[in-house]
Amino acid sequence: MKEISAAEFETEVLEGGKVVLDFYSTECPPCEALAPKFEGLSTLYGDDIKFVKMFRQENRELANELGVKSSPTLLFFDKGKVVADSLSGGIKRSEIIHHLDTMLPQDRVDQIKSGIKPSVSEFDVIILGAGPGGLTAGLYLCQSKINTVLIDIALPGGHVSTTHEVSNYPGFIEPQPGYMLSHNMSEQTKLCGTVYKVAVDVTKIDLEKKEVIIDEFETVRAKKIIIATGTSPNLMGIPGEKELKGKGISYCATCDAKYYGDKEVVVVGGGNSAVEEADFISKFASKITMVHQFAGFTANKHAQEKLLANKKVSVLFEHEPRSFVREGDKMITLVENLKTKELTRLESDGVFVFIGMKPNVALFDNKLETDSWGYIKTDEDMRTSIPGIYAVGDVISKKYRQITTAVADGTIAAIAIAKELN
């Protein structure tokens, strides 16, 4: 895989025929998740399409000129022209394949795909999701000599890997950078011998057959499955959000805050995540306007007090965004005062949205019993409504979603399964 600089853009990309360019950053978990997929696809499509990457932090001017606002971003060129929508954030392998396929004649696409050989592998336990819940289950199962595979659509670590600081995980006197805590958890489980299949597309899950198909062609079977797929950020669902996601609207401060040095941002939300992440963003941005629907924050007292004492931060309580538009370099957030119904335009360089989470259950086709918010119901051993299927961590119906509670769930499921299998 060739790494290029802005100086080589003209010769390597504009004069380079069919090219896909990856703008990546360091300390960017979605960039790390993309890297192995990008590498793998370059082997498959490399005879027809050139794969290059560029370090965004050292080539900011070009990245800005090309409209790259978040990392990673993939741009697709043919004969010097952009030929498909850019992809950014947590990019799926299937999305890249879809874009690459549109750049080639169908018979060539068929020829490339015919070269892929389907495979089948068997394990005792499949764990879906390598956040704290899944990693802990993997550790306990591995230490019980149970043949286990951890499957994740991203890199191991879950939300912890993109949390800038964790101060409430026991065993550490000082607050830990989230990526370090998740790295340590993952290495401990991997060193024990758990098999990892990460940064893959989970194409299909058959809970009855205990079968998971990844990257379209690889079937993984097991006696039991642990679902540890966690949650994803809620979207606001207002005009402009989908179009500007990754192009001025971000859901990950760890990934994107560093690009807002001395710039002004809007942060939407008022819970723990919004308040803690706004505090982190204030290390870079010159001004933060928080927009929150209620009359006060719902975050913990300590975090609230810290943020409200921060001179860079101002707050619009009882306001809600109604739309996002881009005007040149600026993002315009139209906010409504919920009391007076008055609309105000907030001009900023970027917007961060932290308005709560929803469970990652879409692939289970409503086959599992859930609560009214869609979280999976379990018994005290983490068994779900389908025999042999367990669920742990944030994806289950429970009151408190923390690293410690996910770790506890993972422990319980693994011990229960180990007893059954042994």
Ligand SMILES: Cc1cc2nc3c(=O)[nH]c(=O)nc-3n(C[C@H](O)[C@H](O)[C@H](O)COP(=O)(O)OP(=O)(O)OC[C@H]3O[C@@H](n4cnc5c(N)ncnc54)[C@H](O)[C@@H]3O)c2cc1C
């Ligand atoms: C911004 C933020 C800050 C936080 N700060 C703290 C804190 O300071 N202290 C604390 O205790 N808690 C904190 N939390 C909560 C904590 O991160 C979660 O409770 C914890 O990560 C839950 O772990 P989990 O394993 O259940 O899920 P997650 O961490 O969400 O991991 C789920 C994993 O599943 C993967 N996945 C999703 N769908 C699929 C699929 N279909 N197939 C395979 N894999 C899939 C994901 O890629 C991910 O790796 C924070 C959360 C956020 C969002």
